[in-house]
Amino acid sequence: MENKRIRFCMLVMVLVFGMMVVGCNGGNNSNSNLDSALFGTWVHVEDEDVFTFNRNGTYSWDWDGDIETGTWSTSEGIITFTYDGTSDFASYTFSGGNLYLDGDGPYVKQ
Numbered sequence: 001m002e003n004k005r006i007r008f009c010m011l012v013m014v015l016v017f018g019m020m021v022v023g024c025n026g027g028n029n030s031n032s033n034l035d036s037a038l039f040g041t042w043v044h045v046e047d048e049d050v051f052t053f054n055r056n057g058t059y060s061w062d063w064d065g066d067i068e069t070g071t072w073s074t075s076e077g078i079i080t081f082t083y084d085g086t087s088d089f090a091s092y093t094f095s096g097g098n099l100y101l102d103g104d105g106p107y108v109k110q
Contacts, residue, residue, distance in 0.1 A: 035074040042099050042107035
């Protein structure tokens, strides 16, 4: 009887530990597909287009008074914009603290 009780306690401990590991998502940030260098508001120096990249994975793009909103993610220098069921892709780089999207820029962080 004592042997069954020990096995039961060990099983409970293994299950609790397993749930803790899964519940913690391995310690990873759920927004690990977002490049934190993009967080904030960026303004194009010539045409004054404004991109705002939020930490929760949403963005807004204001160009000529039209505003597009959606979600964004990054992977290996490519940013994916998803809005209205459509996805667009752009390469992004930084130079001198400024942002370039598909080589267009600079966008200056506000």
